[in-house]
Amino acid sequence: MIEVDQLTKRYGSLTAIDAVTFRVEAGEVLAFLGPNGAGKTTTMRILAGALPATSGHARVAGYDIDESPLEVKQRIGYLPETLPLYPEMTVTEYLRYVARIKGVGRRGLRPAIDQAVERCALGQVRGRLIGNLSRGYRQRVGLAQALIHDPPVLILDEPTGGLDPKQIIEIRELIKTLAGAHTVILSTHILPEATAICQRVIIIHQGRVMAVDTPERLATQLRGSAQVRVALRRPTAALQAAIAEVPGVLAVSPAAPEGAAHDGEPVVWLIDCGRDSDVREAVARLIVGADGGLVELSATAMSLEEVFLQLTTDAPDRAARADGGSPDGHAGHPTEHAPAQPSQPSPQPLPQSSKDAG
Amino acid sequence: MSKLLAIFSREWRSLIVSPIAAVCVAMFLLVTGYLFYTIVIAASVQTRMMLRMQQMAPQLNINEMILTPSLRNFSVILLLIVPILTMRSIAEEKKQKTSELLLTSPVTVTQIILGKYFAVLALYGVMLGLTLYMPLLLARFGTIAWWPVLSGYLGLFLVGAVFLAVGLLASALTENQMIAAITSFSLLIVMWLLGWAGAATADSQVGPLLMSLSILEHLNNFLAGLIDTKDVVYLLGVIAVSLFLAHRVVESQRWR
Numbered sequence: 009m010i011e012v013d014q015l016t017k018r019y020g021s022l023t024a025i026d027a028v029t030f031r032v033e034a035g036e037v038l039a040f041l042g043p044n045g046a047g048k049t050t051t052m053r054i055l056a057g058a059l060p061a062t063s064g065h066a067r068v069a070g071y072d073i074d075e076s077p078l079e080v081k082q083r084i085g086y087l088p089e090t091l092p093l094y095p096e097m098t099v100t101e102y103l104r105y106v107a108r109i110k111g112v113g114r115r116g117l118r119p120a121i122d123q124a125v126e127r128c129a130l131g132q133v134r135g136r137l138i139g140n141l142s143r144g145y146r147q148r149v150g151l152a153q154a155l156i157h158d159p160p161v162l163i164l165d166e167p168t169g170g171l172d173p174k175q176i177i178e179i180r181e182l183i184k185t186l187a188g189a190h191t192v193i194l195s196t197h198i199l200p201e202a203t204a205i206c207q208r209v210i211i212i213h214q215g216r217v218m219a220v221d222t223p224e225r226l227a228t229q230l231r232g233s234a235q236v237r238v239a240l241r242r243p244t245a246a247l248q249a250a251i252a253e254v255p256g257v258l259a260v261s262p263a264a265p266e267g268a269a270h271d272g273e274p275v276v277w278l279i280d281c282g283r284d285s286d287v288r289e290a291v292a293r294l295i296v297g298a299d300g301g302l303v304e305l306s307a308t309a310m311s312l313e314e315v316f317l318q319l320t321t322d323a324p325d326r327a328a329r330a331d332g333g334s335p336d337g338h339a340g341h342p343t344e345h346a347p348a349q350p351s352q353p354s355p356q357p358l359p360q361s362s363k364d365a366g
Numbered sequence: 367m368s369k370l371l372a373i374f375s376r377e378w379r380s381l382i383v384s385p386i387a388a389v390c391v392a393m394f395l396l397v398t399g400y401l402f403y404t405i406v407i408a409a410s411v412q413t414r415m416m417l418r419m420q421q422m423a424p425q426l427n428i429n430e431m432i433l434t435p436s437l438r439n440f441s442v443i444l445l446l447i448v449p450i451l452t453m454r455s456i457a458e459e460k461k462q463k464t465s466e467l468l469l470t471s472p473v474t475v476t477q478i479i480l481g482k483y484f485a486v487l488a489l490y491g492v493m494l495g496l497t498l499y500m501p502l503l504l505a506r507f508g509t510i511a512w513w514p515v516l517s518g519y520l521g522l523f524l525v526g527a528v529f530l531a532v533g534l535l536a537s538a539l540t541e542n543q544m545i546a547a548i549t550s551f552s553l554l555i556v557m558w559l560l561g562w563a564g565a566a567t568a569d570s571q572v573g574p575l576l577m578s579l580s581i582l583e584h585l586n587n588f589l590a591g592l593i594d595t596k597d598v599v600y601l602l603g604v605i606a607v608s609l610f611l612a613h614r615v616v617e618s619q620r621w622r
Contacts, residue, residue, distance in 0.1 A: 056470040060620060081472040092467035094376070096383050108372030109471045153467070 009034040009161060009191040010055065015064035017050050024050040025215040027064070032208075034160075037187045039202035040195035042212040048195040049089050051212070052163050055193070056086035068161055082111060085154035087164040091146055092153070095139025099130055099149055102138055103156055110157035124152040127182060143170040151179065155186075162186065164194040168201060180205050235308045236281065236288055237263070239274040241301030248277070250294055256285030274303050369473045373481025374488075377455070381489050386450060391493045394447050401439045402500050405432050428510045433501060434589045437518045440497065441585055444526050445554050451489065452533025453547040455482050456616065460541035475616050479609055483534055490526050494519065514591030521588020524601040528581055529554055531608035538615040557581045 010032040017024045025047035032038050040048040053059040055066055057077050065072060071079040094102060103121045112120050125131055128148040133141055138149060147170050154162055167183065168176045183205050186192055196202055202209050203223045211218040211226070219226055240247075252260045263276035281287045288305060295302045381387045409431040416426065459465040468478055501515045529550075536550035537543075561580030567573040577583050581604070584597040 053466075058466055058469045058620070078472045078474070081470055084470065086466075086470045088463065088466040088470075090463040090466070092462075092464040094380065094462075094464060096380050097376075101379075105372055105376045106467065106471075109369050109468070109473050111369065111472055114368070 009036070009069060010193065011065075011067045012051075012055070013065045015051065015054060015066055016062050017047075017054060017059070018062045023215050025054075025212075028212070028215070028217055030210055030217060030220055032191055032193060034191055035188045036208065037183065037192040037194070037206045038208045038210060039206040040193065040210050040212055041197070041199065041202055042195075043197070046212045047215040048212055049165055050215075052086075052165050052193065052195060053088075056084055056088075056163050057081050058086075058088070082157075083160050085157065085159040085162045087150050087154040087162075087167055089165040089169075091150040093138045093146060093149060095137065098135050098137055099125070099141075099152075100134050102149065103152060106153045107156045110159075112157050120156050120158070123158075124156045127155060128152040129178065144172060144175050147171055148175075148179075151182075160190060162190050162192045162194075164192065166196060167194055168196065168198065176201075236279040236291060237276060237304070237306050237308050238279065238291065238295065238302065239276045239304035240295055241274050241303060243275045243277070243300060244298070247295065247298050247300050250298070251277075251279060251291055254287055254290045254294065256281045256287045257291075258282065274301070370477045370481045370484075373468075373473070373478060374485050377482050377485035378488060381451075381485060384454070386454065387489060390447050390450050391489075391496070394443060394493055395496055397443050398436070398440050398497055401443075402432075402436050402497075405436050405439075428504055428508050429514050432504060433510065433515055434518065436500060437522055437589055438585065441522060441525055441582055442558075444522075444529055445558060446551075448490075448526065448529040448533050449536070449547040449550040449554065452486055452530055452537050452550060453543045454537070455486060455534055456537040456612070457541050457543050457546045460619075461543075469620060475613050479534070479538075479613050479616065483531065483609060486530050486534070487527055490530060491523065494523055494526065511591070514589070517591050517593050518589045520593065521585050521597070524588075524598065525581055525585050528601050528604045528608070531605040531612075532557075535608045535612040535615070538612040538619075554581075 012028055012030050015028045016026055028047070028051055030038075040051065042048050050059065054061045055068065055073065057073060057080055060074070065074070067073070068080045069083045071083070073080050094105075097105070100121060103124055104117060107117050107120050125134055128151050130145070130148055130152055133145055138146065141149065147167075151164070151167060154164065164183075168179050171179060180201065183192060183194065187205075187207075194206070207222060208220065209223050209226060210220045248260050251257060258280040260277055260279050263278050279287065279291060288307060292302065292305055294300075295305075409428075412431070413426055456465075459468065498519070501510060501512075504510055532553050533546075533550040536553065537546040539549060540546050557580060559580075560576050561583045564573050564576030564578075564580060564583070567576065578600070581601070584600055587594045587597050
């Protein structure tokens with residue numbers, strides 16, 4: 009449905025997006041994930057026809073965005089980052105206007121408006137001036153505007169921005185119902201949102217595509233090693249050494265500095281092990297056998313947050329490598345990069361990465 | 367066509383609900399009304415003097431004494447009002463980012479420009495139409511020649527249409543309404559002053575050229591009841607050039 013090939017946009021010497029390449033199949037929901045200024049909005053604006061690319065091509069529903077822009081625009085519903093609303097119009101007037109410039113026929117106007125109002129739960133505010141609406145309602149009017157001509161492709165720039173948690177859930181449900189009949193590209197910086205509603209995620213950073221995959225696969229791919237967290241009351245050096253001897257265990261390290269764990273608080277150890285080996289049973293038997301006072305044992309999985317932070321915080325190094333390879337190779341990088349992790353004293357990626365990010 | 371109409375009617379609606387347009391029209395009617403009043407008073411004083419001096423009555427002509435000078439004065443008032451009418455047209459869309467909606471909709475830039483232009487032109491038509499009470503009032507008390515009045519109004523409409531096109535161009539250049547107003551005001555003043563410069567250098571070869579470039583010089587024939595093709599072509603040409611430039615500006619701003 010959407011094919012983006014080597015799309016590049018430069019503003020003078022600043023490269024906003026650099027050789028962005030991806031495909032979206034019909035009926036798919038895809039999320040753009042990335043820190044502010046990563047190039048999400050730029051990419052979406054180019055696809056929507058608000059901005060021309062410096063180089064590269066993109067096709068939407070089989071039409072090239074440069075060669076037949078009107079055909080493309082006819083098939084896209086676009087929700088920009090800043091809502092394009094006229095405060096002096098009522099919701100119905102505004103939707104009627106948008107429907108007309110999107111080419112909805114005179115007879116189709118009323119059903120189109122009614123459907124958009126219903127889908128975005130705007131019934132209560134139909135006759136009110138947009139200027140008097142709350143932020144949440146405005147966001148929904150913006151969404152209704154994108155849906156009004158029932159376009160096959162929807163490009164939504166932060167569709168849940170400015171909404172309260174209940175509204176966010178409603179909008180997510182709405183987007184889920186759109187999947188299948190519509191192809192949706194949305195951008196977000198709320199990671200659980202991407203996990204909740206999208207089949208695939210594109211992580212974009214400093215204008216480059218860092219990874220394209222399903223949220224689950226991204227998480228497993230990046231995790232070069234699995235990690236087991238144990239908490240025990242009576243740790244001994246001998247026990248630590250014994251655990252390190254278990255087949256599959258790569259390293260055992262205390263989570264907190266030495267000596268921080270007197271007065272009865274359990275000590276936490278992090279056990280790194282190979283991705284394919286499950287050492288939990290063996291470790292549990294060892295600790296119980298040595299009367300280590302086991303109180304907790306759990307496998308830690310990497311969340312999308314961690315994937316995201318790991319991909320975006322060591323970007324300079326990654327970007328340097330990406331220069332040589334083709335953009336399609338980007339998705340493979342996480343796997344090569346991750347095994348370096350266990351050799352570091354504190355392999356838990358989240359605190360380390362967030363420190364770097366700050 | 368229906369898209370152009372949609373843009374036109376939205377623009378028209380936002381014009382008539384905006385206090386700016388209401389104030390502009392009100393001020394225009396107030397100032398033109400005052401000018402008309404002073405001209406009528408001056409004319410009646412002059413008439414009485416002429417009658418007392420027992421001069422020939424046929425020289426007293428309502429068209430020449432009142433209507434022609436009134437309409438000529440109106441054109442100068444327009445110079446001040448039009449930049450305010452057009453300043454928000456495109457600048458505000460850019461400021462409020464509603465231009466994003468227009469640029470991502472299946473409409474052409476031509477439809478956007480023409481829709482907006484016709485809306486502001488319609489408002490101007492209404493504003494100018496409201497001053498028709500002046501000749502109607504005079505017609506109740508004397509005989510007036512209607513054809514020169516109508517051709518004068520046509521001329522004034524065309525001159526105003528030129529001002530509006532220039533104002534629209536200025537509005538396309540910026541997203542700040544004040545800058546748009548000042549730019550179009552300056553452009554219009556220059557066009558007006560070209561006539562003065564032309565009059566000052568009338569004996570040289572540049573003089574007539576400057577005169578024919580000045581917008582207001584083209585009004586004279588219309589006011590005299592003469593619809594000359596070269597005036598019509600010139601005014602329509604300036605409108606076309608201004609709108610074309612506005613089109614190019616909007617189109618090129620996408621590239622930045």
